[in-house]
Amino acid sequence: MHDRGGLHSDAPIDRTEHELADWELLTDALVGALSRCGLMNVDELRRGIESMSPVEYERASYYERWLYSVEAIMTEKGVLAAGEVDARLDT
Amino acid sequence: MTDHDHDHDHPHAPITTGDEPLAAARVRALADLLVEKHAIGRDDLRERIDWLVSRTPADGARLVARAWVDPEFKERLLADARAAALELGLDPGPSPVVVAVENTKAVHHMVVCTLCSCYPKALLGPPPDWYKSLPYRSRAVSDPRGVLDEFGVEIEDGVEVRVLDSTADIRYLVIPRRPADGDAMTEDELASLVTRDSMIGVAQPAAQKPIGS
Amino acid sequence: MSYRAGQRVRVAARPHDGHHRTPEYLKGKIGTVERLHGSFTNPETRAYGADGLPKQPLYLVGFAQHDVWPDYRGGHADDRIYVDVFEHWLEAVE
Numbered sequence: 001m002h003d004r005g006g007l008h009s010d011a012p013i014d015r016t017e018h019e020l021a022d023w024e025l026l027t028d029a030l031v032g033a034l035s036r037c038g039l040m041n042v043d044e045l046r047r048g049i050e051s052m053s054p055v056e057y058e059r060a061s062y063y064e065r066w067l068y069s070v071e072a073i074m075t076e077k078g079v080l081a082a083g084e085v086d087a088r089l090d091t
Numbered sequence: 092m093t094d095h096d097h098d099h100d101h102p103h104a105p106i107t108t109g110d111e112p113l114a115a116a117r118v119r120a121l122a123d124l125l126v127e128k129h130a131i132g133r134d135d136l137r138e139r140i141d142w143l144v145s146r147t148p149a150d151g152a153r154l155v156a157r158a159w160v161d162p163e164f165k166e167r168l169l170a171d172a173r174a175a176a177l178e179l180g181l182d183p184g185p186s187p188v189v190v191a192v193e194n195t196k197a198v199h200h201m202v203v204c205t206l207c208s209c210y211p212k213a214l215l216g217p218p219p220d221w222y223k224s225l226p227y228r229s230r231a232v233s234d235p236r237g238v239l240d241e242f243g244v245e246i247e248d249g250v251e252v253r254v255l256d257s258t259a260d261i262r263y264l265v266i267p268r269r270p271a272d273g274d275a276m277t278e279d280e281l282a283s284l285v286t287r288d289s290m291i292g293v294a295q296p297a298a299q300k301p302i303g304s
Numbered sequence: 305m306s307y308r309a310g311q312r313v314r315v316a317a318r319p320h321d322g323h324h325r326t327p328e329y330l331k332g333k334i335g336t337v338e339r340l341h342g343s344f345t346n347p348e349t350r351a352y353g354a355d356g357l358p359k360q361p362l363y364l365v366g367f368a369q370h371d372v373w374p375d376y377r378g379g380h381a382d383d384r385i386y387v388d389v390f391e392h393w394l395e396a397v398e
């Protein structure tokens with residue numbers, strides 16, 4: 001569902017713009033830092049995004065997709081334990 | 092930098108609680124964890140954020156304006172945009188290959204990434220939301236003239252509309268056509284006419300400003 | 305085997321389980337090689353933690369829009385679409 005070329009779309013293209021929020025800059029920076037440290041590459045980022053369910057994918061904003069992918073890939077690689085981010089948010 | 096108020100019916104606004112999306116707290120927790128685990132450093136993050144906020148379309152505009160006034164530079168830009176950017180002291184970004192494509196009387200280019208949202212952000216700054224949107228990604232390839240129409244771009248009869256779908260590591264930049272009445276302008280003045288959208292291919296450069304404005 | 309600029313090629317119509325960067329809308333379509341960009345790491349393997357080597361040749365391939373979309377709007381016969389496609393997704397056309 002990431003492969004969008006030619007899919008039917010009745011929606012007008014919404015041209016509202018927004019300046020990137022701090023959390024979005026942080027998400028982008030996180031991917032860049034992980035890439036520089038050799039922990040995650042752009043192909044893994046994309047693969048992680050593509051592993052989202054269609055419903056999640058369509059609902060998520062651009063950087064929410066990135067965030068999903070970083071968590072998924074870091075958990076897959078054992079850098080993060082499953083549920084570790086949730087646990088941190090609960091403390 | 093704060094989020095604007097998102098229309099909650101908009102399908103791509105982050106889920107919010109109070110003022111902040113859930114994702115905001117989540118990414119901060121994630122970053123903290125990764126720093127604590129020494130996977131990345133705080134400095135790495137800071138450096139990267141500084142780089143991101145320094146990116147603006149003014150860089151791309153400089154490449155275009157120079158190409159407009161200097162035909163030999165234009166040839167170098169068309170041959171290797173990455174090297175041409177370095178020549179002007181600009182940062183072309185991490186992509187190994189950047190390609191500039193020239194709009195002419197015969198061809199109008201438009202760039203999209205249907206698979207995700209690849210974009211030459213080193214030279215143009217972060218992509219606008221619409222570039223990353225599902226409607227743009229769907230329609231830019233199959234109905235570019237409809238999209239151009241929506242963006243208010245008139246394409247003359249006989250002009251080929253040429254779409255580029257950036258599916259790999261190559262980043263594309265459009266060199267829009269120099270405004271016809273731009274002959275008396277300095278290179279800096281010309282650069283100020285080159286909009287981000289004209290370098291994506293969904294706009295023409297701004298009209299020359301009236302004298303005195 | 306490598307392809308030359310101007311050569312007609314078909315994008316393979318094969319299904320691919322997993323990450324790949326050849327869009328569905330292009331599979332099975334016939335176009336013309338515009339240029340060879342060079343060789344790049346293979347996203348299909350790099351996406352799963354491998355190094356993506358050996359690098360694979362990547363081509364810019366041009367297609368007539370009316371060859372890609374049966375109901376391409378407006379009947380503009382000259383409109384084209386250009387896409388970056390890896391060599392292992394291309395087949396020679398006789």
